[in-house]
Amino acid sequence: MTWIYLLFIFFQPFSKSEGFFAKFDADQEAIIIIGLGDLNQEHIPQKVAVYFGETIEKDQPQVIGHYSKKGSDIYFIAKYGFTEGKNYTVVFKKNSTAKDSEIIKDRIVVHIPFTQREPSTFVKQVFPTTDQIPMNQLKFYIEFSAPMRYGNAYEYIKLYRLPEKILEPEAFLASTDELWDPSRQRLTIFFDPGRIKRGVQPNLQLGLPLVEGRKYQLVIDQTWLDINGVQMTGTFEKNFEVIAVDRTSPDPDHWSIDIPKCNTSKPISIDFKESMDYGLLHSTLTIKKQSGEFIEGEIELKALESQWFFYPEKPWGKGKYQIIINSWLEDLAGNNLSRKFDVDLSDPADKPKNIEEILIPFEINTQSDF
Amino acid sequence: MKKLLILIFISLLGISFFLIDNSEKNSRSPEKTETSELKKPVEKEPNYELTGFKLGTPKIKSMSKLTFGPGGVLFLGDSKGAAVYAFDFKDNKKAEKSGAVNIKDIDQKIAALIGKDRADILIHDLAVNPISQNIYLTVSYGGKNKEESDIFDPNYINDASLLMKVDSKGKINEVPLENVSYSQLTISSVFSSNVKFRSGRPKNLFTIRYLNFDDGKLYISGLSNEEFSSTFRVAPFPFKGQHSTTGIEFFHGAHGKYETSSPINTFIKYKIDNTDHLLAAYSCTPLITVPLSQLQDGKKLRARTVAEIGPGSHPIDIRTYEKKGEEFILIANSRRGLIKMKPSDLAAQKKSINYPTSKAGVPYQTLIPGRHLKQLDNLNKDYVILLKHQKNQRGFDLESIHVNDL
Numbered sequence: 001m002t003w004i005y006l007l008f009i010f011f012q013p014f015s016k017s018e019g020f021f022a023k024f025d026a027d028q029e030a031i032i033i034i035g036l037g038d039l040n041q042e043h044i045p046q047k048v049a050v051y052f053g054e055t056i057e058k059d060q061p062q063v064i065g066h067y068s069k070k071g072s073d074i075y076f077i078a079k080y081g082f083t084e085g086k087n088y089t090v091v092f093k094k095n096s097t098a099k100d101s102e103i104i105k106d107r108i109v110v111h112i113p114f115t116q117r118e119p120s121t122f123v124k125q126v127f128p129t130t131d132q133i134p135m136n137q138l139k140f141y142i143e144f145s146a147p148m149r150y151g152n153a154y155e156y157i158k159l160y161r162l163p164e165k166i167l168e169p170e171a172f173l174a175s176t177d178e179l180w181d182p183s184r185q186r187l188t189i190f191f192d193p194g195r196i197k198r199g200v201q202p203n204l205q206l207g208l209p210l211v212e213g214r215k216y217q218l219v220i221d222q223t224w225l226d227i228n229g230v231q232m233t234g235t236f237e238k239n240f241e242v243i244a245v246d247r248t249s250p251d252p253d254h255w256s257i258d259i260p261k262c263n264t265s266k267p268i269s270i271d272f273k274e275s276m277d278y279g280l281l282h283s284t285l286t287i288k289k290q291s292g293e294f295i296e297g298e299i300e301l302k303a304l305e306s307q308w309f310f311y312p313e314k315p316w317g318k319g320k321y322q323i324i325i326n327s328w329l330e331d332l333a334g335n336n337l338s339r340k341f342d343v344d345l346s347d348p349a350d351k352p353k354n355i356e357e358i359l360i361p362f363e364i365n366t367q368s369d370f
Numbered sequence: 371m372k373k374l375l376i377l378i379f380i381s382l383l384g385i386s387f388f389l390i391d392n393s394e395k396n397s398r399s400p401e402k403t404e405t406s407e408l409k410k411p412v413e414k415e416p417n418y419e420l421t422g423f424k425l426g427t428p429k430i431k432s433m434s435k436l437t438f439g440p441g442g443v444l445f446l447g448d449s450k451g452a453a454v455y456a457f458d459f460k461d462n463k464k465a466e467k468s469g470a471v472n473i474k475d476i477d478q479k480i481a482a483l484i485g486k487d488r489a490d491i492l493i494h495d496l497a498v499n500p501i502s503q504n505i506y507l508t509v510s511y512g513g514k515n516k517e518e519s520d521i522f523d524p525n526y527i528n529d530a531s532l533l534m535k536v537d538s539k540g541k542i543n544e545v546p547l548e549n550v551s552y553s554q555l556t557i558s559s560v561f562s563s564n565v566k567f568r569s570g571r572p573k574n575l576f577t578i579r580y581l582n583f584d585d586g587k588l589y590i591s592g593l594s595n596e597e598f599s600s601t602f603r604v605a606p607f608p609f610k611g612q613h614s615t616t617g618i619e620f621f622h623g624a625h626g627k628y629e630t631s632s633p634i635n636t637f638i639k640y641k642i643d644n645t646d647h648l649l650a651a652y653s654c655t656p657l658i659t660v661p662l663s664q665l666q667d668g669k670k671l672r673a674r675t676v677a678e679i680g681p682g683s684h685p686i687d688i689r690t691y692e693k694k695g696e697e698f699i700l701i702a703n704s705r706r707g708l709i710k711m712k713p714s715d716l717a718a719q720k721k722s723i724n725y726p727t728s729k730a731g732v733p734y735q736t737l738i739p740g741r742h743l744k745q746l747d748n749l750n751k752d753y754v755i756l757l758k759h760q761k762n763q764r765g766f767d768l769e770s771i772h773v774n775d776l
Contacts, residue, residue, distance in 0.1 A: 052482040057475075061542050063485040079544075080484040080511065088485070182527065182571055283566040294595060296562055 022090040022108045029082065030075040031110050033090055037072025044069070047093050050076050054087040054109045063088065082112045114229065121146040121226035123236035126218060127278035128332055130304040131239060134246040135212045138334035138341060139190045141278050142220060147184040147227040156224035157189060162215040162239065171209040184227065188279060193334075197342050210242045246333040249340055250274065252325075252358055262318050262364050267300070267309040270323070270360075275305045277330040284326040285310070290319060316364045323360040327353075420458055421608045422553040428455050430547065432529035433508040436497035437581040437588075439607055444499070444506060445588060447578035450529065452560040454578065454590065456609065458551040465503035465538065468750035470770035473540045476507075476757070477766040480534055483542055486511050488765055492524040496745035496757050503750055505536040505768070506545070523684075525575050536768070555609040559594040559601075573599075579633035583607065591634035591650065598630045598670050602648070614667035620658045623678040626726030638688045640699070642717050648673075649716070651685035655703065656723075657732065659716075674722040677731030679706060687746040691754060693773045700754065700776065701734075702746035708738040708756070710776065737776055 020035035031050060039047055049062040065078040082088065092106045127141040142157075154174040161168055172189050179188040191209045194202030210216065220236040254273055260266035268287070278301065287295040287310060297312040327338035334341030339352035420443070431451035439445055442462035446455045473479065478488040494508040513528025524530070533545040561573040579592040587604055590613070594601040598617025605613035619630045629652075637650035639662065646662040650673070658673035665671075679685070683705035690699055699711040711734045719732050744766065745757035753770040760767060 052485045057478075057482075059473075059479065059540055061479060061483040064483055064544055065485075078485045080486065083486055083490075086485075086487070286565065292597065294562075294565065296564065 019106065020092055020108070022110050024082070024088075024110050024112050026113070026115070028075065028077075030077045031082075031088060031090060033074040033076065034072075036074055036092065039069075039074070041067075041069050044074055048074060048076075049091045049093065050078070051089045051091065052083075052086070054089060056089060056091075084112055084114045087111050117228055117230045119231050119233045121148070121230065122233045123220050126220070126236065126238045128275050128305055130275050130332075131241060132243050133210065133216075133240045134244065134333045135208055135210050135242050136196050136245045136247070136333040136342065137191060137210060137242075138193070138196065138330070138332065139188055139277075140218065142187045142189065144185045144187075144226070144232075148180075148187070149225045149227055149229065150178060150180065150184065153178050153187055153189075153224075156221040158219045158221070159209075160217045160219060162217050165217065168209060168216070170206070186279075193341075196334075198344075212242050212244055215239065215241050246274075246331060246335065247340055247342060249335045249353075250276065250329070250331050250337055252337070252360070257323075257360065257362065259362050259364065260316055263315050265312055265315045267311045268316075268323070268362070269307055269309045271303075271307050272331075273306060275332050276308075277332065277334075278305050280329050281305060281308055284329040286324045287312075288322050288324060289317075290321065295321070318364055320361065320363050323362065325358040325360065327355045327357060419608070420551075420553070422610075423456075423458055423551045423608075424553070425549060425551055427548045427550070428552055428554060430455065430531075432525065432531075432575075433510075433533065434494055434525050434530060435578055435581045436495045436506055436508060437583050438497055438499050439583040439588065440586075442499050442501045443607075444497070445581050445583060446508070446533070447581050447590070449525070449575055449577040449592070450563070450572075452557040452574070452577050454555045454557065454581065454588065454605070456553045456555075456588075456607065457547075459545065460551075461499055461502050461504055461535075463502055465501070465750065468503075468752040469538060470753050470772070471503075471505065471536070471538055471540065471749060471755060471768060472770055473536065473768040475765050476536070476542075476768045479542055480507070480509055481511075483534075483544065484511060484532070492528060492530070493744065493757060493766060494524045494530040496747055496755070498747045498749050498755060500748070500750075503538055505747075505749075505755065507534045507536065508532070509534050523575075526571060553609050555588070555605050555611070555613060557590070557592075557603065557613065559596055559615060561593060561595045561599075565595070576633045580636050582638060584639045588613075589637070589639065589648070591637055593631075593633050600630055600632055600634065602634065602665060604665060614665065616665045616667065617670035618658075618660065618673055619670065620652070620656060620673040621675045621722060621724045622652070622654070622656050623675065623723045623725065623727040623730055624654050624656070624681040628672075635685050636688050636701075638690065640690070640716075642713075649688060649699070651679070651688060651701065653684045654681045655679035655683050655685050655706075657685075657701075674719075675731070676716060676719040676723070677711075677734070678723060678727055678729055679703065679709070679734070681728050686743060689746060689748055689754065691748060691773045691776060692751070693776060698776070700737075700746065702743045702756070704743065705741050707736055707740045707743055708746070708776075709734045709736050711735075 020033060022031055022033045025032050044067040051060060051062050063078050065076055068075050088110045090108045090110060122145050124143045124145050159168040159171040171191060173192045192202055194200050195206050195209050197203055218238040222232045222235040224232055250272060256271045258269040260268055281301055282299055295312055297310050300309040328336050330336045337358055338355050340350060344350045430448050432449055433446055434449050435447040437445050444457045477491055481488040481491045491509055491511045492513055497506050508530040509532040510528040510530040535543050535545050557577055560577045563572045563574055565573045567573055573593055576593045578590055582589045586607060588607050590603040592601055593599045600618050602616045602618055603613040619628055622629045632652050634650040635653055637648055640647050640649040642659060648660045648662055651657050656675050657677040658675050660673045683703050686702040686704060688701050690697055697713055701709050711732055715732045723730050742759035743756060744759060747755055749755040749770055753772055756769050758767050758769055
């Protein structure tokens with residue numbers, strides 16, 4: 001009889017901590033648990049658990065996912081994926097029916113490596129695209145080809161004075177809140193408005209960040225990481241020359257409007273005769289039919305953002321329409337339709353016009369000409 | 371044979387000693403369950419006729435606001451999908467007691483459940499099932515990868531895609547939305563995704579800004595694509611495929627003008643002078659009232675501005691609570707913390723504020739100052755529950771406060 005006892009001791013299942021092993025398989029996107037082949041599929045959830053991190057906090061829930069058996073291996077696929085660069089702990093509970101204090105387990109920590117990715121993200125464009133920038137230019141928009149990592153943006157954005165390539169420090173308002181669009185592909189950066197607005201302290205102490213007649217280079221560094229933690233494909237440079245200050249509000253009387261023909265999907269366009277703010281050209285103009293219905297369509301900007309084109313989703317129908325332009329549409333220097341960016345309170349001509357919207361009525365006729 | 375059994379018994383003892391010995395190597399237990407559950411007969415709410423429900427998987431585009439209806443039905447707003455879903459999860463077992471729920475690092479626990487960093491998740495809304503006292507949260511992940519800025523509305527950053535349930539013992543589970551019993555209300559006259567705010571964010575983020583259910587009706591604040599874009603919609607429940615739409619205008623003291631385009635951030639149905647009113651708050655932060663009888667389909671109406679709580683802040687939730695038999699109004703605000711109003715002071719504000727001012731009207735008392743509140747709801751008759759940003763701004767806690775301490 002003794003040999004039976006010995007045999008039993010010898011083949012004690014799962015009694016040794018080295019009884020199982022786990023690893024991450026990048027191709028299968030699964031943690032593979034090896035050495036628990038004796039477990040039936042239906043017993044896996046009671047016996048095996050995967051936790052996020054290398055330590056398990058009190059009350060920490062296990063990671064939601066699916067366990068399946070392939071041969072003698074157990075595959076764990078996390079429902080919402082594994083996080084690269086992080087550790088997961090695989091726990092084997094030997095006695096799932098025991099009371100809390102007696103739960104006995106072994107654990108193995110599995111590291112999920114970063115996927116090696118080739119750089120693919122780049123700066124698509126910096127707006128305004130013009131290389132003639134007014135001395136009181138207010139902001140730049142930087143558009144990326146893919147979402148970027150949040151935080152520390154200003155470490156990668158530099159302004160140099162040419163030709164010496166001298167760094168212009170504190171040119172931009174490095175606010176703690178970075179102004180990203182929801183998809184994190186467009187960042188808005190402001191020149192320090194305190195240096196632009198006349199008479200306020202930063203303006204008096206440091207002067208305007210840009211000086212008329214000088215040339216500058218805006219540099220966006222390649223080492224900026226995208227959302228996957230990968231550098232960009234290259235450094236972006238924008239050279240520009242600074243021209244005179246712009247202290248006039250855009251004047252709708254100087255704009256020209258091109259109206260398309262009925263039953264076509266040709267665009268309606270406005271020529272502002274000066275470069276306008278890229279971002280606001282996308283959000284301040286809407287077109288409404290007399291019946292009140294908004295017209296849907298696509299916007300295209302041309303001629304260094306001085307021309308706005310609107311392509312309707314459906315061909316234009318006969319009738320009366322309105323272009324509604326919100327008064328916060330600005331030129332490059334932040335002068336909007338209602339007021340200038342930098343107002344001289346003693347000058348009556350600088351008084352804000354107090355308008356909310358500008359309405360431009362137009363009509364689409366069956367006649368081909370208007 | 372006897373000997374064999376004895377030997378097996380001994381060997382089992384051996385194993386268990388070995389196992390106990392081994393357990394000491396693992397100092398921390400991940401599966402610490404709470405004290406044993408009390409087995410009480412389960413009291414059920416009266417059955418509610420759930421017509422129009424079907425079994426299936428709804429195609430939800432963006433989860434946002436939550437509120438509970440009759441019989442534990444959960445309403446979930448989908449702003450981008452222009453729909454409200456009503457779910458019957460059969461979560462209608464009456465809670466056994468009116469206890470507190472306090473969970474530190476709730477965001478970290480949810481993150482652990484889905485295998486993410488806490489910095490990668492956002493909690494969008496919170497609602498307590500008034501029957502079971504289970505806490506439901508809408509959650510998103512992947513919208514940020516750095517410390518969160520003090521953003522007011524997570525839907526600015528990301529669409530929530532997960533529904534989580536936290537029970538009174540703090541156990542967190544995902545609520546799967548596949549093959550569930552649900553019905554759906556389609557919201558009409560909504561902005562298309564390419565109409566944007568000045569910030570560049572699409573206006574359809576706020577098709578549904580807040581939800582509340584009362585007496586057979588679901589009330590929905592939000593935006594419509596009509597001239598008065600601030601819109602209040604009312605739908606009978608069970609859904610019959612339609613809702614009424616009323617435009618609301620009010621005088622905003624802090625801006626010194628009438629406004630028609632901001633959505634109502636939060637509201638409740640509230641009796642003033644024995645008449646049902648809508649008590650609502652907007653960003654920046656006017657508080658308004660409208661008699662419910664005035665809400666008529668297609669109508670545009672002017673609300674009474676009863677308070678200006680101060681600009682630069684956002685109201686999050688309005689609730690009422692009873693303390694020693696007396697009722698109070700509670701408002702959670704992004705900057706002014708948790709504030710309390712007396713119903714008598716609200717009723718006394720007969721005139722609408724119609725002059726420029728940033729602070730006026732119904733007086734209030736600040737119970738908890740600061741900028742760390744994110745969500746508020748009634749947990750039960752004894753407690754309210756708050757989702758709070760931790761002081762060091764790392765994460766979030768669920769914290770209950772007894773009504774006697776309010």
